[in-house]
Amino acid sequence: xxxxxxxxxxxxxxxxxxxxxxxxxxxxxxxxxxxxxxxxxxxxxxxxxxxxxxxxxxxxxxxxxxxxxxxxxxxxxxxxxxxxxxxxxxxxxxxxxxxxxxxxxxxxxxxxxxxxxxxxxxxxxxxxxxxxxxxxxxxxxxxxxxxxxxxxxxxxxxxxxxxxxxxxxxxxxxxxxxxxxxxxxxxxxxxxxxxxxxxxxxxxxxxxxxxxxxxxxxxxxxxxxxxxxxxxxxxxxxxxxxxxxxxxxxxxxxxxxxxxxxxxxxxxxxxxxxxxxxxxxxxxxxxxxxxxxxxxxxxxxxxxxxxxxxxxxxxxxxxxxxxxxxxxxxxxxxxxxxxxxxxxxxxxxxxxxxxxxxxxxxxxxxxxxxxxxxxxxxxxxxxxx
Numbered sequence: 316x317x318x319x320x321x322x323x324x325x326x327x328x329x330x331x332x333x334x335x336x337x338x339x340x341x342x343x344x345x346x347x348x349x350x351x352x353x354x355x356x357x358x359x360x361x362x363x364x365x366x367x368x369x370x371x372x373x374x375x376x377x378x379x380x381x382x383x384x385x386x387x388x389x390x391x392x393x394x395x396x397x398x399x400x401x402x403x404x405x406x407x408x409x410x411x412x413x414x415x416x417x418x419x420x421x422x423x424x425x426x427x428x429x430x431x432x433x434x435x436x437x438x439x440x441x442x443x444x445x446x447x448x449x450x451x452x453x454x455x456x457x458x459x460x461x462x463x464x465x466x467x468x469x470x471x472x473x474x475x476x477x478x479x480x481x482x483x484x485x486x487x488x489x490x491x492x493x494x495x496x497x498x499x500x501x502x503x504x505x506x507x508x509x510x511x512x513x514x515x516x517x518x519x520x521x522x523x524x525x526x527x528x529x530x531x532x533x534x535x536x537x538x539x540x541x542x543x544x545x546x547x548x549x550x551x552x553x554x555x556x557x558x559x560x561x562x563x564x565x566x567x568x569x570x571x572x573x574x575x576x577x578x579x580x581x582x583x584x585x586x587x588x589x590x591x592x593x594x595x596x597x598x599x600x601x602x603x604x605x606x607x608x609x610x611x612x613x614x615x616x617x618x619x620x621x622x623x624x625x626x627x628x629x630x631x632x633x634x635x636x637x638x639x640x641x642x643x644x645x646x647x648x649x650x651x652x653x654x655x656x657x658x659x660x661x662x663x664x665x666x667x668x669x670x671x672x673x674x675x676x677x678x679x680x681x682x683x684x685x686x687x688x689x690x691x692x693x694x695x696x697x698x699x700x
Contacts, residue, residue: 597612
């Protein structure tokens with residue numbers, strides 16, 4: 316099932332400010348909150364959908380990619396692999412956006428049963444940024460890359476808890492194990508109750524009495540992980556994808572950060588990219604251009620033979636339909652444009668000079684008065700118009 320437009324989900328337009336997006340998210344989340352709609356799967360899905368939309372539109376980088384490429388720019392696998400949080404759970408939502416519910420009248424409506432009832436487990440890990448180089452063929456077809464990434468991983472000894480063993484923790488006295496503390500603030504709307512992570516236990520709900528000897532209580536260690544990255548067809552140089560939860564591990568069992576993947580396009584030996592089109596400069600000698608011929612030209616998927624009609628002029632554009640790159644959003648494919656250049660030899664034999672001197676006197680070898688060939692960019696403009 317196709318995803319709805321994130322702006323439509325939150326009921327805002329593309330020019331909405333950060334505060335407007337946040338306000339609209341609160342409104343939608345409040346409407347479909349599970350406590351207000353018990354045992355209503357439809358409301359729960361809309362609640363998750365709103366959280367997913369807010370995660371993208373509240374993040375400047377993700378919002379920019381979404382504005383440019385749509386869902387494909389943040390979640391091309393439509394399963395939560397990139398950018399979007401297709402598999403977002405209630406715990407994820409409240410642990411990540413609990414502060415938004417807390418600094419509004421949300422908790423007073425619902426008693427904080429969800430936002431306050433879910434225990435935060437430590438501090439979220441930082442995002443990790445890597446660069447992936449792709450050939451034009453890989454971009455055209457899409458590819459899967461297995462990459463070894465050095466990063467902070469969850470401690471295997473304590474499973475990320477940071478404690479020596481199960482008996483090495485005690486309930487936090489400040490938050491009484493909830494991981495949250497509540498405060499009442501006076502505003503122009505009256506008293507508002509806010510919920511924030513407990514400063515004593517950093518939201519974990521427990522205090523470590525004996526630290527894990529491997530990670531020294533951090534719950535994470537420096538290590539290496541092999542990550543399989545599925546890259547959709549049609550990506551471009553400089554585009555950034557993200558894999559949720561594949562960044563550095565969080566402290567004491569906290570959620571891991573995201574893996575940000577920057578695409579770098581390897582320059583093709585013979586083809587140039589122009590959006591979803593590719594361009595090839597074909598060089599013909601004067602005789603072949605005059606008499607016509609058949610030539611092989613390279614494409615992304617191998618060589619093809621094309622026919623050159625007699626009298627072909629320098630600057631002529633031939634088109635191979637559908638031989639370009641696919642749109643990252645799945646809207647068709649570009650073409651391959653072949654730009655003809657007439658090659659002029661720099662050295663001539665005496666016999667060749669004699670032949671050309673004779674041909675030069677022929678009326679067929681004189682340009683027609685008042686007629687000039689359009690330049691390459693003029694022809695490109697005509698092609699696209």
